Amino acid sequence: MAEIFTIALIWSSIRLSTPLILAALGGLFSERSGVINIALEGMMLAGAFTAAAVTYAAGNPIVGLAAGMAAGTLIAAIHAVACIRYKADQVVTGTAINILMIGMPAFLSGAFFLSSGSTPQLPRDQLIPWLPIWIAFLVVPLSWYVLYKTPFGLRLRAVGENPEAADAAGVPVARMRYAGVLLSGLLAGIGGAYLSIGQSSLFTRNMTSGRGFIALAALIFGKWRPFQTLLACLLFGFTEAISIQMQGVVKLPSGEDIPVQFIQMVPYVLTIVVLAGFIGSSRPPQALGIPYQKER
Amino acid sequence: MKLLRELLFPLVAVIAAFVIGGILILIIGDNPIEAYRLLLGSALSWPDGIGYTLFYATPLIFTGLAVLVAFRCGLLNIGAEGQLYVAAFATAWVGITLANLSAWILLPLCFAAAIVAGGVWGAIPGVLKARFGSHEVINTIMLNFIAVALVSYFTQYHYKIPGDPIMQTSPIGGGAHIARLGKIIPAFPERIPLNLAFILALVCCVLVYLFLWRTKWGYELRATGSNPTAAEYGGISIRKQIIIAMTISGALAGMVGINEVLGYRYRYYDGFSANYGFTGIAVALLGRNHPVGVLLAALLFGMLIRGGIFVDAFTNNVTKDLVDVLQGIVILFVAAEALLRGPFGKFGLLKRSKV
16 A cells, blocks of 8 residues: 555646646636636636647747637637626536537647547657646745735625625726636636646647536635645645556455546545535635626 | 517527638638538438437437426526436446346336436435535536446446446346337338437427426426525425426436437447537527427537538538537527627617516
C-alpha cells in the first residue's frame, strides 16, 4: 500500500488539479457576480481545441495559449450576452454551450485536419507543461486579493449578492457581470489549453471528459471562496491521481482490483453531501441565477 | 392566433440555426444546400429514412417529456441522462436475472424496472431539494456522473460475459423482447429497429397532457411552477409537488431503457446514450414545454440525427458533429427568446403572449 504514496503521486495530483483550479476560479468570478456557469466544460473545450490547432498552425505554444484564452473568452461572451443582455435562463444557455462545444471542435477538425475530431500531434518542444501550472497557483492568491481587497472585487460580490442595492449605490450591474463571465471564459480557456498542449500533445474529441463539471463541484465544495476552492481542486485531483495509480497495482484482500468507478464518484458524492448541508453550510451568492431587471 | 405565435417562434429559431449552420458549412468548403438536401432526403426516405428518424426520435420524446414535467413545476431536470442510464441497467438486470420467466410476467416486470429505477433516481434530487433546499441543477449534474460510474461498475465487474471486449451485459431473456414495428406493419422491413416503445412514447405524450391539464394533481403541479407563493397560500405543499414532479420526470426518462434494452439491443450496452438526456432539454424548450411541441421537436431532432449520419458519409468535409452544432444553436436561440423577439417584435409578429 505504501509504495503508491510517492512523490510521483503528489506530482500527478498537482498536474491533474491544474485544469480544475483554473476552471473553478473562472467559475468563481462568474458565480460571484451572480451568473451561474455550467458552461465551464464548453469553455474548456473551446480553449483546448483552439490552443492545439493554433499551436500546430503557428508553431508556437504561447500563441496557442493566447488563442485558447481568446476562444474561452469568446464562448463566455456568448453566455454573457444571452444571460445578461437577453436575460436567458443561465442553466439552459450553459447547457446549449456545452452541446455546441462538443460538436464544434469535432466539426472544425473534421474539415481542417481531415480527422475524426482530433488535431495533429504536436512535437515535444511545442508543448507548455509548466506554464499553466504556475499560472494556476498564482491565480489563486491573485483572485483572493482581487475579490476581497480591491474595489472591483467588492463591486463584483455586491452585484452577486444584492444587485438592487449595488445599482442604487451606482455600481454598473451589467458591466460587472460581463466582467465576471468573461474572466471565467479566460481562465477556463487556459485550463482547457493545459489539457491539450500541456498534459498531452493534441486535442481529442470531448477531451475534458467532465472536468468542467468537477471544477463546478470543487467551486461549490470550496463554498465559492478562492483558497477553499483550491483545496477542493487538490482533493479532487488527488482522487483522480490515486484512481489512476491504483489501477491494477493495489488489490482487495479477495485478490480483485479495486473498482476505479468508486473513486471516480468521490467528488460528486462529496458535492451532494456538502450542498445538503451535512458538512458545514455551503451558501451560494444570494442573487445567483437571477437576471437583473433595472427599475425604470 | 395564439397557436400561430407559439409555432412561429420555434420555427424562427430552427431556421436561424440552419442559416448559421449553413454559413459554417460554407466556411469549411462544402455546399450547404447540397448538405441540407442530403440531410432531409435521407431522413425522409421510405421506409429506412422515416423508420430510423422515428427510432431516433423515440428516446428524445421520453426525455423531452421528462424535462417538460419538471419544468412545469418550476424545476430544471438536467439529470435525465443519469436517470435513463440507471433505468436501462435496471431493465437489463431484471431481464437477465429472471430470464426464464414467461413473457407475460417478465415483460411487465422489465417495464416496471425501467419506470421505478428512473423514478427513484429522479426522486433523489427532488427529496434533496424539498428537504435541504439544495439546488436540483447541481445535484442532477452530480447524479449523472454517479449513475454512469455505478452502472459501468456493475457492467464491468458483475454482468459482463467474461472475455467480452465490449462493455455490455449478457443478453436478456427472450420473453423480455418487445416487437419491432416491422412485425406488425406489413410493408415495413423488420431490420429497422423501430419498435413498440415508439407507440409507448406517443401514449406518454397523451398521458402527460391529460395529467397536467385535465387532473387536479397536474393543476397543483403547474400551480407550483407558475407561482409557488400563491400555490402555498392555496394549500398546496410545494415540497410534495417538487418530489412528485421529479419522480414522474425520472420515470419518463427511465422509459428510454424500454426502447434501448427491450426493443433494440436486448442487453445493456455501456455508454449507449448519445446525450439523449441533454437533447431532451432542447426538445422540451423548442416544443414550448407542451406534449405536442415535444413530439414535433423530437421528430425534428430525430431527423437531424438520421440525416447527420448521411451528410457525414456523402460530403467531403461535413461530419455528423453538425447535428450537435445545430442543436446547440437552436437551444441558445430558444433560451434567449428576446434576441429573436427584438428585431421581429417591431412588426408585431412575436409580441410576448401572456400565458
